[in-house]
Amino acid sequence: MKTLIPVLGDQLSLSLSALHDQDRDACVVVMMEVAEETGYVRHHQQKIAYILSAMRHHAQALRAAGWTVDYQRLDDRDAADSFTGAVAAAIDRHAPDRIVVTEAGEWRVRAMLESWQTLFGLPVAIRADDRFVADHRDFEQWAEGRRELTMEYFYRDMRRRTGLLMDGDQPEGGRWNFDKENRKPAERDLLMPRPLSFAPDAITTEVLALVRRRFANHPGRLDGFDWAVTAADAERQADAFFAHALPRFGDYEDAMLTGERHLWHSILSPYINSGLLDPLALCRRAESEYRAGRAPLNSVEGYIRQIIGWREYMRGIYWREGPDYVNRNHLDHHRPLPGWYWTGETELHCLREAIGQTLDTAHAHHIQRLMVTGNFAALIGADPAAVHRWYLEVYVDAYEWVELPNTLGMSQFGDGGLVGSKPYVSSGAYIDRMSDYCRHCRYDVKQRIGPDACPFNALYWDFIARHADRLAGNRRMAMPYRTWAKQSPEAQDATRAQAAAFLDALDGGGGAAY
Template structure:
């Protein structure tokens, strides 16, 4: 029976469920670069280049393994521009008797897959994506038993299921979570690990030319493109992280330093999310580093929690809540993002650093995303849907299933607390504590009012005042609200006037990068 197996751009795994029991002699693997997927938001140039080059290299690897691959390039003159259009052309070329595909990662694409049987009149089997620890049914069953969906308890179940960092029924070290030990500020270090730099080969160079010509108006630059685009090179970066960076990853995972883009972070999420690396395998290898005495427990537990905790939890929330999750706006925020989110041209040093490196490399680590760019967007009252689009655009590892809950739910509190028990907001003091940014900024992090006062300070208190009706009873904000109420009326008025003036300056300067 001739079978057509479409492999999507985030399914670059040789053991993909759609291929697992297929006969290479009767199977056509279809890989498609289509316009719809490169432009439904204005993806960062390096993000597009990474995905297209990784796809082309994966196709070569499949061919070498004995598969017949029908590969449609973006600049093919007959390219239909969409997955469904390319399936139609492939059905005409190959006359398959059935289509077998691994489920899509996003609602938008899932709807396309579900329509194919009706459109083409041949059987379509959509298989589960078993590259995750929790199935959709398992997450739904877990969530249905709880009034509040707390990630920590889900994470503990994933530890029990996988056996990672477990001593029988107990967690190693008699604690599930060592996050309180992972909040140390860092200092510049000449011996800080640096991720591998992978020079573009001929395939990648062709892709870079294509992206430069076709997506000139998209954010970011292609200069210095250095991502791994093969499973072999992704594995090199994984081995380097486990040996060189993991031992200190935990201590400094929340730290930020001017000019240091990577610190002790793995830079593996692009490869995990596109399928070049196996997330559970990485967790088991990280655990092995702890068991062998080469990495401390706080580092290993923190890394494993990001993968089988947050990553799996975000996927569960995304699929459980449905396509309308993106429309949620609990705080009714409407402001557009400042235009400098697309240029990095701001006097606020922390934002200049985080956005600047994002535009240059399509990468920023989780605290830069959550407590610098995300925190600022939340404090100014930016529309969470627009913030979501920005994050989806600019980061190489951003796929909607993982990015949307992280941004709209965790960062912007758009779901009203479904995902996080309180808004992730802070004044400039947090950024000062966790970075060296404030010492190099024209604004004074110690000041709340005045021309040189750090904007985060007045915005933080103004946010609490604006939203007291919705957040005043939040137990995790009890102390900040008590502190706010203890301040004199004059002090509160000056703070809110400072915030108002700053917000008006954003509006006057021109807002959106679109």
């Protein structure tokens, strides 16, 4: 029996479930670079280059492991435009008796896979993706009957299931969560670790030329592309993180510094999400660093929580809520994003840093995303679906299943509190506390009113005022609403007038000056 095994661009693992227990001599692995996937949103040029190069290198790894690989390149003369078209062509070439595939990560692609049995008249086995700790049924069972879904409690169950950082049936150190220890601002450090940089090889150089030809109108820049594109190099990057950055990751995971793009972050999320690295194996390595006394508990717990907590929880929410989740807009926000989200040309230094870094590298760490670009988008009332599309476009690690709940749910509060119990918005004070950005900005973070006032300040209080009907009853918002109520009517009016003037300039195109 001949088996066709399609492998998608985020399934670059030699232990993929579709490959389990297969007779390699009776199988053909099909890998497909297709126009539909590179163009359904305007992906960052480095994101496209990373995925295509990693796919081409993975095809080599599969062949070296004894698999027959039928590989369609984007620039092949007869290249199909979609996964379905590419599989149809592969069926014509190989006449398989069945198709075996690992489940897709996104609703859009899942619908394609589910159509194949009827479309092709062949048995199609869609296997669960066992690269996650919790499968869809696990999350449904955990969520069933709960009045509220809270990531913290899901995370604790994941700790119990995996045994990570457990002391018997209790959490290591007597606490589940050390987040309060992980909010220190950073100072410049000549010994700050640097992630490894990987020079493009011949395959990557060829891909970069292809992307320059076909995707020059997409966001971002290709200059300086230095991502790992093989599992071996991704492991080397992981080695560097565990040896040099993990010990201080926890302390400074929320910190931001001008010109410092990575600080103590791992920069491993692209490799995890595309399949080059095993997320659970990384968690076990982090735990081993703690057990060996080489990394403190707050750093290791914080790192593990990002993977078996937030990452797994986002996947559960995405699949539980369904394809219409993208249309939710609890706060009724409809403003377009300013054009400078695609150029970085703004006088707001924090946004210039976060967006500029994003355009240069297709990466920014979670606080830059949540509390700078996401915070500003929420404060101005940007359409959450538009914000979602921007994040999906510009980040190398962005796949809809993980990016959409993080952006629309947590960052923009578009789901009304399903993912995050309150909007993640702040005035300029938070950014000033966690970074040195405000020291380099032409605006004064201490001022709320006037031509030199930090726009975040008036925008924050305007957000509080205009959403009182939806948010004043939220217990986690009680303090800002009490503070707002104590301000005089004259002060409130001046604040809202300042915000209105800023938004008017933004809408009229004058926002480019901001």
